[in-house]
Structures are given as structure tokens and as C-alpha cells.
Amino acid sequence: MNVDVLIGLQWGDEGKGKIVDVLSSHYDVIARFQGGPNAGHTLEFNGTKHVLHTIPSGIFHSGKINIIGNGVVIDPVILNKEIKKLAERNIDVKKNLLISRKAHLILPTHRLLDAANEAAKGKAKIGSTLKGIGPAYTDKVSRIGIRVGDIEKANFKEIYTALKNTHLNIINNLQFDYSEYRLDSDLFDDYEKNWFEAIDVIKNIPFIDSEVFINNCRNDNKSILAEGAQGSMLDIDFGTYPFVTSSNTVCAGVCTGLGISPKTIGEVYGIFKAYCTRVGSGPFPTELFDEAGAILRKTGNEFGSTTGRPRRCGWLDIPALKYSVMLNGVSQLIMMKSDVLCDFDKIPVCTNYNYKGNLIDYIPFEINSNELSCVYKEIDGWKQSLEGINSYNNLPDNLKKYIDFIEKSVNVPVSFVSTGPDRTQTIKR
Ligand code: GDP
Ligand code: IMO
Ligand code: MG
Numbered sequence: 001m002n003v004d005v006l007i008g009l010q011w012g013d014e015g016k017g018k019i020v021d022v023l024s025s026h027y028d029v030i031a032r033f034q035g036g037p038n039a040g041h042t043l044e045f046n047g048t049k050h051v052l053h054t055i056p057s058g059i060f061h062s063g064k065i066n067i068i069g070n071g072v073v074i075d076p077v078i079l080n081k082e083i084k085k086l087a088e089r090n091i092d093v094k095k096n097l098l099i100s101r102k103a104h105l106i107l108p109t110h111r112l113l114d115a116a117n118e119a120a121k122g123k124a125k126i127g128s129t130l131k132g133i134g135p136a137y138t139d140k141v142s143r144i145g146i147r148v149g150d151i152e153k154a155n156f157k158e159i160y161t162a163l164k165n166t167h168l169n170i171i172n173n174l175q176f177d178y179s180e181y182r183l184d185s186d187l188f189d190d191y192e193k194n195w196f197e198a199i200d201v202i203k204n205i206p207f208i209d210s211e212v213f214i215n216n217c218r219n220d221n222k223s224i225l226a227e228g229a230q231g232s233m234l235d236i237d238f239g240t241y242p243f244v245t246s247s248n249t250v251c252a253g254v255c256t257g258l259g260i261s262p263k264t265i266g267e268v269y270g271i272f273k274a275y276c277t278r279v280g281s282g283p284f285p286t287e288l289f290d291e292a293g294a295i296l297r298k299t300g301n302e303f304g305s306t307t308g309r310p311r312r313c314g315w316l317d318i319p320a321l322k323y324s325v326m327l328n329g330v331s332q333l334i335m336m337k338s339d340v341l342c343d344f345d346k347i348p349v350c351t352n353y354n355y356k357g358n359l360i361d362y363i364p365f366e367i368n369s370n371e372l373s374c375v376y377k378e379i380d381g382w383k384q385s386l387e388g389i390n391s392y393n394n395l396p397d398n399l400k401k402y403i404d405f406i407e408k409s410v411n412v413p414v415s416f417v418s419t420g421p422d423r424t425q426t427i428k429r
Contacts, residue, residue: 017041071257127280211259243282
């Protein structure tokens with residue numbers, strides 16, 4: 001069977017965790033293919049909220065196989081915390097979680113390097129989650145990284161120490177103070193101790209050659225859902241560089257992050273919020289600095305699932321959405337958080353950019369607020385709560401018009417509309 005994919009089309013936090021959980025009942029295997037603990041995927045059911053960082057969002061469905069793919073970077077400490085939290089809820093991940101031997105490890109010193117990199121950038125800082133993502137991927141590409149499979153070697157400790165010392169050589173020679181960015185200032189030794197304890201815990205989870213496993217699953221006619229992290233506008237190649245993450249968040253990342261052929265990609269679900277948010281620095285054309293932005297933040301509870309930082313909020317950006325649809329080959333759209341727009345009389349949507357005097361509808365090489373402004377079309381709001389509505393036909397007419405407008409603008413159908421954080425607040429068209 002083909003591999004279906006769920007990709008964030010904006011700057012992350014679109015609601016991927018919720019929808020992967022909703023879709024999981026239709027799949028045998030759920031696999032993360034990139035990113036790491038910079039992700040925070042929230043899902044809610046039976047009145048309880050769960051946030052996952054590394055573990056795929058299919059984990060709450062017993063009998064489903066969840067895979068952390070080779071393209072993911074893993075911090076054992078954070079993974080261990082996730083495992084413990086799940087255990088408190090009677091979920092034993094040993095039963096349905098598998099980890100790729102080729103996934104790379106985030107070392108405690110990667111976190112220090114992340115902090116140092118941000119400090120060095122000063123005002124131009126990326127606003128990284130400081131989880132060591134960039135430095136871990138850097139080591140992977142530099143061909144000096146440590147992989148999950150290395151844990152199985154007798155000399156793992158030596159391998160670890162060699163890379164740690166390489167990092168310390170850099171860190172100890174820094175000519176500037178980066179303490180402001182350190183998450184665990186003087187607690188490095190504790191973190192390292194926890195790291196090794198966590199390694200011992202994750203050794204109990206099967207390590208697999210996931211590319212072979214996943215292709216065998218396909219041959220056995222098992223259905224597979226690939227769960228993206230971050231969003232297309234944070235993609236290392238196509239996002240708002242350099243304010244991006246360090247992996248390919250777009251659909252192409254599924255092939256390298258799981259080891260499957262492009263020919264095997266099936267449905268590409270593109271998920272987006274009915275408005276836009278971004279956390280961290282970088283261009284955000286439709287960003288609001290007024291009361292409307294504050295309302296979106298408050299009503300949408302727009303605070304980071306990983307860092308708790310307030311998210312920047314703005315109106316829906318069609319040029320960015322079109323660009324993401326193009327990059328990913330999106331076949332179905334999933335619109336989230338329509339409930340958050342309920343109180344607005346008029347909802348502006350950015351239809352084009354005015355860029356250096358020309359009207360464009362794509363993301364240019366660089367977005368600079370002096371050279372780019374947004375052209376908006378106002379759509380009538382629906383001014384009605386969506387509570388209790390569970391069929392598409394019963395949605396307010398103006399919300400359906402909003403959806404029609406988006407579909408016509410990007411030329412892809414919206415097949416799900418989310419009206420609240422809970423699993424049940426999801427309308428399939
Ligand atoms: P992810 O990183 O893409 O999984 O998204 P996050 O979990 O970081 O952020 C999405 C937030 O929106 C979470 O707090 C979800 O519980 C919440 N959420 C998801 N869908 C909806 C929705 O339709 N309406 C509202 N109000 N909240 C939602
Ligand atoms: P999910 O999967 C939103 C942002 C950070 C920062 C930039 C680089 O929950 O949607 P990094 O830690 O990768 O060095 O940060 O990317 N970022 C996210 N923003 N959601 C995420 O993940 C993000 N992961 C990273 O805020 O601007
Ligand atoms: Mg998130």
C-alpha cells in the first residue's frame with residue numbers, strides 16, 4: 001500500500017498531533033520522519049490533553065505500530081520523559097513503538113552548541129527551541145553524528161566521549177557569553193547523567209532497520225501514515241531561510257526520513273490553521289500587532305506546546321499556502337481552528353503580496369518588510385459558535401464561503417474542518 005503523509009503547511013503548530021490521532025484509526029503504522037523534540041504535538045480526548053515531542057501521535061491507539069524514523073533526531077532525556085508520562089496513563093510503549101537504528105542522537109553538548117549559536121547571532125537569532133536540533137543535524141551532515149544503532153556497540157561510551165570532546169573544544173574556546181541561552185546553565189552534569197539513564201531506558205524499545213521494516217509493511221499491504229513535524233515554511237530549503245529548522249519538513253523529507261520511494265507516496269494531507277501563527281523570529285507577512293492579533297492569541301490559546309512562548313498571530317496567507325501546496329503536492333486540505341475566528345465581523349485574507357512594486361502570489365527569495373506588503377480581501381465572518389456542530393452541511397454559510405474561497409484560491413479540496421481541540425471536534429466532509 002501507499003504511504004499517506006500529513007504535512008504542516010504554515011510555520012508549524014497547525015494541529016498535526018490532533019489530526020494524526022484522529023486519522024490513526026485508519027492506519028496500521030504511524031511514522032515520524034523528521035524533526036525532533038523541537039516539535040510539540042498536542043492531542044486531546046476524554047478531557048485530557050497530551051503533548052508529544054518525539055513519539056508519533058498514533059501511540060494512543062492500541063494495536064497500531066508507531067515508528068521513530070531515521071530522519072528524526074532524538075534526545076533520549078526528552079524521549080524518556082515522554083515514555084514515563086505515557087506509562088502514567090497506562091500506555092506501555094514497548095508494545096507499539098519502534099526506533100530506527102539510523103536516527104541520530106542529540107547529545108547534551110548539542111544543546112550547549114545550540115545556545116552558543118543563538119548567542120552568536122545576537123539580534124538576528126532564530127528563536128530556536130534550543131533543543132539541540134541544528135547542531136545534531138549539522139553533525140549528521142558533517143558525518144560525525146552518533147546514531148541509535150551505535151548504542152548497541154560495546155564501545156558506545158567511547159564514541160560518545162569522542163564527540164562530546166569535539167564539542168567541548170569548540171565550546172570552551174568561545175569568546176562570548178552564551179549563558180543567557182542555556183536552558184540548563186550549571187546543570188550539565190545532571191543532564192548528562194539523565195542522558196545515560198535515559199539511554200538505558202530506551203534500550204528496552206526495539207531498535208529496527210526501519211527502512212526495511214516499513215517497505216516490508218507496504219509489501220504486506222499495511223497502511224502507513226507519515227507524520228510531519230514543523231511546517232513547510234520552516235523547511236531548510238524552502239522555508240523563510242535562515243529562520244527555519246534544520247530538516248526537510250516538506251513531503252520530500254518522507255522519502256529520505258523513512259527510506260521509501262517517491263512512487264509510494266499516496267494521499268498528501270496538507271494541514272493549516274484558518275489563520276497563521278509563528279513562534280520564534282523571521283518573516284511573517286500577515287502578522288498582526290493590534291487588538292485582532294491579541295484576540296487570535298487569546299482565543300486560540302496560542303502559546304508554544306514545547307517552549308510555552310507566545311505565538312505571533314496573523315491572518316491567513318494564501319500566497320504562502322499556495323507555495324506549500326505546490327511544494328508538497330497536497331491532495332487534500334485540513335483546516336484547523338475555525339472556531340477561533342467566530343467573533344470577527346470581517347476576516348481579512350492575504351491574496352497577494354505587493355513585492356518591489358509587483359503583485360505576486362508566491363514566496364520570493366527573501367521577505368523583507370520594507371519591500372513586501374500584503375493585499376487583503378475581506379470575507380464576512382460567521383459570528384456564531386461552532387459548538388455541537390458535527391456535519392459539514394450544518395456549518396454556518398459564511399464559514400463555508402470562507403472554505404470555498406480558500407479551495408478556489410489554492411485549487412485543492414478541504415476534506416476536514418476542525419472546530420475545537422478535542423478528537424471529536426473534527427468534521428469530515
Ligand atoms: P502541532 O504541533 O501541529 O501538533 O500543533 P500544536 O499541538 O503545537 O498546536 C495546536 C494547538 O491547537 C493545540 O493546543 C491543540 O490542542 C489546539 N487545537 C487543535 N485543533 C484545534 C481547533 O480546531 N480549535 C482549537 N481551538 N484548538 C485546536
Ligand atoms: P511542531 O512540530 C513551531 C521553530 C522555532 C524556531 C525555528 C528553529 O510542533 O509544529 P529549532 O528548534 O528547530 O532550531 O527552531 O523553528 N520551530 C517550530 N515552530 N512548531 C514547531 O514544531 C517548531 N519546531 C521548530 O520556534 O523559530
Ligand atoms: Mg506544535
